Amino acid sequence: xxxxxxxxxxxxxxxxxxxxxxxxxxxxxxxxxxxxxxxxxxxxxxxxxxxxxxxxxxxxxxxxxxxxxxxxxxxxxxxxxxxxxxxxxxxxxxxxxxxxxxxxxxxxxxxxxxxxxxxxxxxxxxxxxxxxxxxxxxxxxxxxxxxxxxxxxxxxxxxxxxxxxxxxxxxxxxxxxxxxxxxxxxxxxxxxxxxxxxxxxxxxxxxxxxxxxxxxxxxxxxxxxxxxxxxxxxxxxxxxxxxxxxxxxxxxxxxxxxxxxxxxxxxxxxxxxxxxxxxxxxxxxxxxxxxxxxxxxxxxxxxxxxxxxxxxxxxxxxxxxxxxxxxxxxxxxxxxxxxxxxxxxxxxxxxxxxxxxxxxxxxxxxxxxxxxxxxxxxxxxxxxxxxxxxxxxxxxxxxxxxxxxxxxxxxxxxxxxxxxxxxxxxxxxxxxxxxxxxxxxxxxxxxxxxxxxxxxxxxxxxxxxxxxxxxxxxxxxxxxxxxxxxxxxxxxxxxxxxxxxxxxxxxxxxxxxxxxxxxxxxxxxxxxxxxxxxxxxxxxxxxxxxxxxxxxxxxxxxxxxxxxxxxxxxxxxxxxxxxxxxxxxxxxxxxxxxxxxxxxxxxxxxxxxxxxxxxxxxxxxxxxxxxxxxxxxxxxxxxxxxxxxxxxxxxxxxxxxxxxxxxxxxxxxxxxxxxxxxxxxxxxxxxxxxxxxxxxxxxxxxxxxxxxxxxxxxxxxxxxxxxx
Numbered sequence: 001x002x003x004x005x006x007x008x009x010x011x012x013x014x015x016x017x018x019x020x021x022x023x024x025x026x027x028x029x030x031x032x033x034x035x036x037x038x039x040x041x042x043x044x045x046x047x048x049x050x051x052x053x054x055x056x057x058x059x060x061x062x063x064x065x066x067x068x069x070x071x072x073x074x075x076x077x078x079x080x081x082x083x084x085x086x087x088x089x090x091x092x093x094x095x096x097x098x099x100x101x102x103x104x105x106x107x108x109x110x111x112x113x114x115x116x117x118x119x120x121x122x123x124x125x126x127x128x129x130x131x132x133x134x135x136x137x138x139x140x141x142x143x144x145x146x147x148x149x150x151x152x153x154x155x156x157x158x159x160x161x162x163x164x165x166x167x168x169x170x171x172x173x174x175x176x177x178x179x180x181x182x183x184x185x186x187x188x189x190x191x192x193x194x195x196x197x198x199x200x201x202x203x204x205x206x207x208x209x210x211x212x213x214x215x216x217x218x219x220x221x222x223x224x225x226x227x228x229x230x231x232x233x234x235x236x237x238x239x240x241x242x243x244x245x246x247x248x249x250x251x252x253x254x255x256x257x258x259x260x261x262x263x264x265x266x267x268x269x270x271x272x273x274x275x276x277x278x279x280x281x282x283x284x285x286x287x288x289x290x291x292x293x294x295x296x297x298x299x300x301x302x303x304x305x306x307x308x309x310x311x312x313x314x315x316x317x318x319x320x321x322x323x324x325x326x327x328x329x330x331x332x333x334x335x336x337x338x339x340x341x342x343x344x345x346x347x348x349x350x351x352x353x354x355x356x357x358x359x360x361x362x363x364x365x366x367x368x369x370x371x372x373x374x375x376x377x378x379x380x381x382x383x384x385x386x387x388x389x390x391x392x393x394x395x396x397x398x399x400x401x402x403x404x405x406x407x408x409x410x411x412x413x414x415x416x417x418x419x420x421x422x423x424x425x426x427x428x429x430x431x432x433x434x435x436x437x438x439x440x441x442x443x444x445x446x447x448x449x450x451x452x453x454x455x456x457x458x459x460x461x462x463x464x465x466x467x468x469x470x471x472x473x474x475x476x477x478x479x480x481x482x483x484x485x486x487x488x489x490x491x492x493x494x495x496x497x498x499x500x501x502x503x504x505x506x507x508x509x510x511x512x513x514x515x516x517x518x519x520x521x522x523x524x525x526x527x528x529x530x531x532x533x534x535x536x537x538x539x540x541x542x543x544x545x546x547x548x549x550x551x552x553x554x555x556x557x558x559x560x561x562x563x564x565x566x567x568x569x570x571x572x573x574x575x576x577x578x579x580x581x582x583x584x585x586x587x588x589x590x591x592x593x594x595x596x597x598x599x600x601x602x603x604x605x606x607x608x609x610x611x612x613x614x615x616x617x618x619x620x621x622x623x624x625x626x627x628x629x630x631x632x633x634x635x636x637x638x639x640x641x642x643x644x645x646x647x648x649x650x651x652x653x654x655x656x657x658x659x660x661x662x663x664x665x666x667x668x669x670x671x672x673x674x675x676x677x678x679x680x681x682x683x684x685x686x687x688x689x690x691x692x693x694x695x696x697x698x699x700x701x702x703x704x705x706x707x708x709x710x711x712x713x714x715x716x717x718x719x720x721x722x723x724x
Contacts, residue, residue, distance in 0.1 A: 001164055001184045001205055003035045004087045006045045006071040006718070010034040038073035038081035038170055044721045045071040051714025054092065055697055059153075065091035065160075065714065081170045089162040093191055094707035096152045098123035100665055106133075106144040109476070109483040110269075118273050119144035123663050123705050124152045126197075126238035131447030134252050134567060135479065138259045139269070142479045147251060148277060150238040154287035155296065156199045161189040176215040183208050194437075195661040196236075196445060197705065198311055201300075202229030217324040224317045230310075232300040235662075236445060237309035241295050245284045255280045303357050305445050314353040321346035338383035345376035350436050360442045362456040371436055373400040390414045400433040402454055403510055421522030432511040438544060438576045439508065448548070450661065453508030453576035461551060461573055462506050468548030468572070470501040471564050478565060489565075497561035503549040505577040505620070512541045528595050535588035543579040543613075546661060547620045548572070574661055579620060583613040603634040603649075625703065627656040627667075643682070648675040658704040665704040672698055685720040 012032040047069040054063045066089070073083035099122050106119030121128050127149030136145050164186035171179045188203040209222035246254070258279045262272035285292045302308020323344040327334070330341065349372040354361045361369045375398035383390045396408035412426035440452040451458045474496050481492035519534035550570040552563035563569040589607035596602055611624040629652070636647035653670040676691030694700070697711035 001166070001186045001207055003033055003166075004047070004069040004071065004085050004164075006047055006069050007035045007083070007085050008033060009036045009041075036073070036083070038083040038168065039075055039172065042073045042075050042081070045069075045719065046721065047716065047718045049714055049716040051091075051712055053094070053710060053712045055711050055713075057710065059097070060092075060095065063092035065089075065712070079172050082168060083170075084165070084167040086165045087163070089160055091160045093158040093160050094709050095158060096124040096191075096197065096705060096707040098701065098705070098708070100704075102663055102665060103130075103133075103144075103146075105476075106146075109480045110141055110143060112143075112270070112273075116270050116273070118277070119146050121146060122149075123665070125149045126152065126155070126235040127242045129235070129239075131572070132239055132242075132248070134248075135475065135565075136252060136256055136259075138256060139263050141483045144479070145252070145255060147239070147242055147248070148281055148284070150241065150287065152197065152234055152238075155238045155241065156191060156197075156234050158191060159189065163187045178213045180211045180213070181209070182211070191234075191707075193662070193703075193705065195443075195450060197234040197662065198231055199234055199237075200228070200231045203227070203231050204229055216328055217322070219320075219322045221320040222318075224319075226313065226315045226317075228311045228313045230300065232296075232309040232311055233305060233445065234309075236305040237296060237299055240299050240305075240307055240309060241285055241292070243307070244295060244299075246280075251280055303355055305357060305443070306447075311358065312355045313358050314355075316351040317348065318351075319346070319348045338387065340379075340381035342379040342381075343377065345374070347374040348372065352436070352440075358443055359440060362440075369440060371401060371439065373398065373433055375399065388416050390416075394428075396430075398431060398433070400510070402439070403433060406431040406510060417522075420527075421524065422520070424517075424519045424521070426517045427515070429512065429514045432513075432544070434508050434510070434544065434576065441576070448572045448574055450546075450574040451576070453544075453578075455507045458507065458573075458575055461549070461575060462503055462577075465503040465549035465551045465573060465575075466564060467501050467503050468550055470499055471550055471570075474499040474561075475565060493561050493565055497564075500561060500564055503547070505547050505549075505575065505580070508544065508576055509542045509578050511544045511578070514539045530593040531590065533588070533590040536586065538585040540579075540583040540585060543581075543583045543622060544576065545579060545620060545623050545659075546574055547577055548574050577620075579613065579622065581613050583611060583622065585609070585611050585624075598637075599639045600635070600637045603636065604632060606631045623659045625656070625658050625660070627654045629654040638678075643680045645678045645680070646676065648673065660704065663704040667701060667703055670700045670702075672696070672700065687716075687718040689716040689718075690714075691716070 012034065014030050014032065047067075049065075049067040049069075051065040052062055053065060054060045068086075068088050070086040071083065073081065075081040101114075101117065101120045101122055103119055103121040104113065104117065107113070107117050112118065119133055121130070121133075128146040129149075132149065133144055133146040136143050164184070166182060166184040168180055168182040173179065184205075184207040186205045188200050188205075190200055192198045192200050204227045205224065207222055207224045209220065211221075212219040242251075255276055258276040259272050262275050263269070267275065285295055299308045299310075301310055303310040303312045321344065323342065326341040326343055327339065349370065352359045352369040352371075354365055354369055356365075359369055361367055375396060377394055377396040379392060379394040381390060381392045390413065392410075392412045392414075394410040396410070397405055398408065399405045408428065408430050410426065410428035410430075412424065412428075415423045417423070434453060438452060439454045440457060441450050442452065442457065443450040451461060477496040477499060478489070478492040481487040481495060482489060485492075487495065515536060515538045517534060517536040519532070521532045523530055550564070550572045552560055553569045553571055554560075554563045587607065587609035589605060591605040592603065594602045607630045608628055609626045610628055611622065611626070613622065631652040632649055634647060634649040636645070638645040640646055650673050651670065655669040656667055658665060658667050672694040673696055674691070674693045675695055676689055679688045680686070681688075692711060692713040694709060694711045695713070699708045699710050701708055
């Protein structure tokens with residue numbers, strides 16, 4: 001629901017913990033999008049972007065993309081004005097088609113690797129994950145076998161139809177005092193990724209906001225609503241299409257019987273495995289057929305991921321915040337002497353309608369789930385040495401419904417060598433409370449239940465579970481002893497049961513960080529070269545992430561290891577929890593802009609980010625998900641001629657480890673080039689931009705399970721008709 005290109009006035013980026021004044025979870029940072037005011041910017045504006053993607057791809061032909069943006073603003077008089085925006089996107093998204101095997105070592109003990117691995121779990125196919133696998137005894141050996149599953153592109157639609165609109169009514173009841181009512185609406189049809197990949201159909205968002213802006217204060221309140229419409233979980237769709245054809249028990253029984261039959265006929269193991277899979281899949285629903293499409297429609301309306309795939313969430317979020325400059329009101333004389341005083345507050349409350357699948361109310365299923373948090377701050381500042389030094393001290397206090405009050409102090413200082421060169425230093429601690437999903441999720445996805453980390457959600461699970469990583473190591477060791485060392489199953493289980501480890505993680509606590517930052521911004525040599533550089537060092541405690549742990553479905557302690565070797569005798573969970581180690585994160589960045597010749601400008605920025613912690617090798621996912629090095633190099637000239645400008649940019653991103661509930665793996669490095677040429681017809685209010693991203697069409701992915709992105713070429717025409 002963000003603003004369109006036509007309505008953006010300014011973008012503020014507030015990194016990390018420096019966002020303390022902006023409210024909740026201040027250590028995350030934020031982007032503040034400031035829009036045009038209809039009193040100052042009136043008239044009609046139009047923008048049309050037309051592009052193409054899927055260029056030179058084997059599996060799909062060239063696809064068109066269109067985005068239309070409209071803005072109209074009118075000032076009735078000095079007290080009343082309004083504006084409205086409309087945007088519509090239509091296209092065909094990038095396709096997720098990675099064939100990386102997430103389970104390549106499943107059958108190393110029997111020498112089946114690569115394409116011969118019957119337990120393979122390919123990133124962009126679903127229905128062959130860990131919950132769709134079993135360890136089968138075939139010909140006296142133990143094989144890990146997965147069901148076949150479907151490619152993502154076989155069970156979803158990549159078409160994009162996104163619509164959004166807003167209207168604002170602005171009333172100035174006296175100079176510098178403005179009241180604004182704003183309504184926003186959007187409807188989305190596209191593909192979205194979180195802990196699963198989702199097809200969003202008729203997904204709707206709306207927001208009503210009321211804002212007061214005065215010369216020294218601001219008050220804002222808004223209500224956001226969400227309705228997921230006819231959306232569905234792509235993974236659940238794939239695995240449950242398989243199960244409508246044959247239950248897991250039936251399929252694995254058929255597979256076992258057929259394999260034994262094939263080997264008795266003299267087939268090699270690999271030949272038998274391939275023929276067996278074809279036979280076990282005989283009669284399986286085939287993509288792009290009427291029957292298959294009917295299954296997608298049917299399962300997409302069943303709100304239970306054990307048998308269906310529907311995503312049916314309705315939620316509301318109410319937020320209010322206020323900010324006031326108290327300096328002029330309480331001590332105007334002190335303000336003239338360089339003192340400043342700010343104060344503010346914020347409050348947020350989530351209301352979720354329990355759907356019984358994605359969210360439940362653990363206290364009362366008949367009532368909406370409620371989750372609130374609030375806070376406030378006071379900030380004092382003082383300038384010294386003829387305003388060369390400015391010191392700012394801030395104290396935030398935040399309270400969450402399920403956690404005690406937390407205090408976040410922050411101190412910063414800015415030293416201005418002159419009007420063009422500034423040094424800064426800051427220290428802050430900050431808290432991040434669990435998000436709604438981290439606190440209350442209750443999702444049974446593929447036989448693995450993702451559970452929020454609050455005690456009301458996961459009571460008893462932490463205390464009685466065993467770490468999934470140690471269960472996997474135990475299972476692999478047992479299979480190795482059976483297949484290679486010729487031990488019996490009972491002997492192998494007894495030998496390796498010491499590998500199993502009880503889950504020693506526990507319920508969620510707020511994440512806590514101490515952050516130190518220094519930086520410089522300015523023009524060190526005239527006005528030709530601009531530099532913005534910073535370095536930060538963060539120390540995290542209670543770093544939030546996930547761990548997988550299984551609970552044995554049996555009460556006999558002597559049989560524990562046997563329960564852990566049989567997937568059917570375990571309840572599997574993915575739990576939100578905190579790291580037990582102190583996590584260090586440090587890094588920095590430098591941005592250079594050099595006007596080296598006339599109106600030609602060379603730009604470059606490089607950033608470095610590193611997470612350092614003691615690895616427990618127990619399956620805890622820190623999910624830092626950030627490359628160490630990112631580099632951009634650009635050359636541009638906004639006035640190559642009177643009406644022509646251009647820009648070209650090269651981006652490099654280092655390979656990095658991506659961890660998530662959906663998939664974990666190494667993201668390859670990225671090298672791509674973007675370019676644009678802009679032609680202005682200023683007297684007519686027209687602008688033409690011919691541009692491309694990844695212009696050399698080098699396919700890349702941004703994260704594991706993401707779509708593969710190629711070249712995108714587009715032409716944008718912008719017209720300001722009568723804008724003042």
